[in-house]
Structures are given as C-alpha cells and as structure tokens.
Amino acid sequence: MKSLKISKGDRIFDIINYSILTIVFIIVLYPLYFIVIASVSNPTLVNNGAMTLWPKGFMLDGYKKVFEYVDVWVGYRNTIFYTVIGTILNVFVTMGVAYTLSRKNFLGKGALMTYIMIPMFFTGGLVPTFLIVKKMGLYNTPLVMIIIGAINIFNVIIARTYIQGTIPEELYESAQMDGCNHFTFFFRIILPLSSSIIAVLTLYYAVDHWNDFFNSLIYLSNKNLFSLQLVLRGILIQSNIQTDMLQAEDVVRQQYEAELLKYALIIVTSLPILVIYPFMQKYFVKGVMIGSVKG
Structure with a gap:
C-alpha cells in the first residue's frame, strides 16, 4: 500500500x-x-x-532556610489534610448533585438547575458569608476549609453532561426492573462507570484546595491551622518587616536573605502539583472537552 x-x-x-x-x-x-x-x-x-x-x-541555602521554619511543616500537614478530605467531599457532593440533575423524570429539574446556577453570577458577598460562618461556629476550625466551596457549579455541569452522554438511561431502567433504587444505582453503577470524570473532578478540586489562600486568610486566626500558602506569605512578610527595622548596614544582608527565600518558596509550594499534574493532564483535557458541550 x-x-x-x-x-x-x-x-x-x-x-x-x-x-x-x-x-x-x-x-x-x-x-x-x-x-x-x-x-x-x-x-x-x-x-x-x-x-x-x-x-x-x-x-541550597534558600531551601535550608525555608525548612528551618517549623510552620512550613505545619502548613504542609494542614494543606494535605484540607486537600484530601475536602476533595473527597467535593467529588461526592458534585457527583450526587450531577446524578440528580441528569435524571429525565426528576420533577423541577429545570428550576433547581436555575437556582444553583445563580451563585455563578451573583454571590452574597464576603461580609454576609463571614457572619454566617461565624454564627455556625465554623470560624477558626478545620471544617471551614473543607465545607466552604464544597461544590462548584461548573464542575456539576461537567459531571452532569458526562453522565447524560455516557451512561444510557436504559441502564437505569434495566436496573430498576431488578429492584434497584437510585441509591444503589448511584453507588454500584454510576460511580464505577464514572472513573474518568471523577479523576477530572479530583484534579480540579485538589488544585483549588492546594492553592487556597483567601479562605485561610479570612476564616482562620490560629497559626496551627494555617494552610501552606498562608504560612509562606507570613514568612515573606516577616522578612520585609525585619528589613524595615534593621540598621542601614544590615539592610543589604536582609534583602539578600529575602531574595534567597523567594524562589525556594515558590518551588516548595508548587512542586507537589507540578509532579502530579503530568500524570493527570489527559483527564484535565478531557474535562475541558466535556465542559465545552452543555447538554
């Protein structure tokens, strides 16, 4: 040929x-x-x-100086905890909502979809959210880093589109004839057949949790609960404050140490995601392609 x-x-x-x-x-x-x-x-x-x-x-003095801070290890521990537990909750809630919205015979599906899409365009604002968090007793607790942002509407749309386009409705009808209810169908059929979209959601949510800085800054005041991003910010601010308080002859040395820390901090913060991302890239691309078609 x-x-x-x-x-x-x-x-x-x-x-x-x-x-x-x-x-x-x-x-x-x-x-x-x-x-x-x-x-x-x-x-x-x-x-x-x-x-x-x-x-x-x-x-390697920059890395040595970074890891001399005990708070860095505390921040790593907290961020890993927030990322793992938060991502599990995110994926479970997202898949549950997506499955519900994918059912053709679900009454009020359109109204519910409109209702949950409103926060994509309008939010209550920072102050009302802070007051609600405070009143619920979540302020300055690990739960606030897990519950805040427990669901992302865009990810719900991606998951719903995947379920509608990949898992035929006839499969549920067949399972229903065998006495299968929605809960059994969701856990035994939907989740096992949705491994690729679960990988997409896991990547999205894990990156969000790992890079989360704002929620930690607003809702946490206990240093033992700070995320890694907030700990590293504190180190840089501390270096700048110390520079302002030093005598003129020591300013150059302090600025040298600040520059030494800057690039090492970026690597320490980004390395886990940079290592994991190449193995998850195909799922990231698939998520973009799924999200480009709204069904």
Missing part, C-alpha cells in the same frame, strides 16, 4: 506550525525553568542578570 504523498504546501504549513508551537513552548516553559535554577543560584547573581540558562553560584 502506497503512503500518501505530502504536498509542498503541507510541508511548509507543518514547518511553520511546529516552529510557532516550539516558540510558544519555550516562552511558557522558560519562566518555570528560570525559577528552578534561580532557587539554587546566588541571589546577587540572579538580581544582576548574570544568570540566564544555567545556575550561577550553586547553593
């Missing part, structure tokens, strides 16, 4: 296309690469622009 002959125009198109994609790839990748090499380089050389492609003045 003869292979298809590629025309000259197609070859030129491919060359231009791959060239543009390569340039875009370098533009996107270089900032990440720069942060990595800057975190193990001499801050003075980094600030002077002496470092471009390779580390200069290799040193």
Whole structure:
C-alpha cells in the first residue's frame, strides 16, 4: 500500500506550525525553568542578570532556610489534610448533585438547575458569608476549609453532561426492573462507570484546595491551622518587616536573605502539583472537552 504523498504546501504549513508551537513552548516553559535554577543560584547573581540558562553560584541555602521554619511543616500537614478530605467531599457532593440533575423524570429539574446556577453570577458577598460562618461556629476550625466551596457549579455541569452522554438511561431502567433504587444505582453503577470524570473532578478540586489562600486568610486566626500558602506569605512578610527595622548596614544582608527565600518558596509550594499534574493532564483535557458541550 502506497503512503500518501505530502504536498509542498503541507510541508511548509507543518514547518511553520511546529516552529510557532516550539516558540510558544519555550516562552511558557522558560519562566518555570528560570525559577528552578534561580532557587539554587546566588541571589546577587540572579538580581544582576548574570544568570540566564544555567545556575550561577550553586547553593541550597534558600531551601535550608525555608525548612528551618517549623510552620512550613505545619502548613504542609494542614494543606494535605484540607486537600484530601475536602476533595473527597467535593467529588461526592458534585457527583450526587450531577446524578440528580441528569435524571429525565426528576420533577423541577429545570428550576433547581436555575437556582444553583445563580451563585455563578451573583454571590452574597464576603461580609454576609463571614457572619454566617461565624454564627455556625465554623470560624477558626478545620471544617471551614473543607465545607466552604464544597461544590462548584461548573464542575456539576461537567459531571452532569458526562453522565447524560455516557451512561444510557436504559441502564437505569434495566436496573430498576431488578429492584434497584437510585441509591444503589448511584453507588454500584454510576460511580464505577464514572472513573474518568471523577479523576477530572479530583484534579480540579485538589488544585483549588492546594492553592487556597483567601479562605485561610479570612476564616482562620490560629497559626496551627494555617494552610501552606498562608504560612509562606507570613514568612515573606516577616522578612520585609525585619528589613524595615534593621540598621542601614544590615539592610543589604536582609534583602539578600529575602531574595534567597523567594524562589525556594515558590518551588516548595508548587512542586507537589507540578509532579502530579503530568500524570493527570489527559483527564484535565478531557474535562475541558466535556465542559465545552452543555447538554
């Protein structure tokens, strides 16, 4: 069988296309690469622009200084707890709501969908939310980091679209004839057949929890409950305050230490997600494609 002959125009198109994609790839990748090499380089050389492609003045003092803070380990512990427990709750609630909205014979489905979509465009505001959290006794407790944002309407739409488009209604009718109710059908059929969309939701929610800074800042005051993002912010602010209080001869040294910390903190915060994301990328792309079609 003869292979298809590629025309000259197609070859030129491919060359231009791959060239543009390569340039875009370098533009996107270089900032990440720069942060990595800057975190193990001499801050003075980094600030002077002496470092471009390779580390200069290799040193790990930034990482040593970061991990000298006990609060960093506390923040890691808290963030892992919030991410794991919060993501489990997020996925379970999202799949439950999505399954309910995917049922054709569910009365009031349209009204309920409109009702839960309203918060996508209008919210009660920060102050009313804070007052409700305070009145419910959730302020300054680990539960507030798990319950706040327990469901995302956009993710509900993605999950509902997946269930409607992937799991046929006839499957439920067949299960119903065997005496299967909605709860049994959801746990024994819907969840096992929805592993790919569950992976998508897990990725979305886990990244949100890991990067959550605002909720921790607003609803937590106990340092032992702070998330990693808030702990790292406190370290940077502390360095700046100390700089303002120092004598002139010590300012340069303190600024040097602040620069030493900056890039190491970025790596410490982002590394777990950067390691996990390549293995979950296919699910991320699938989630985008599912969410692009609203059924």
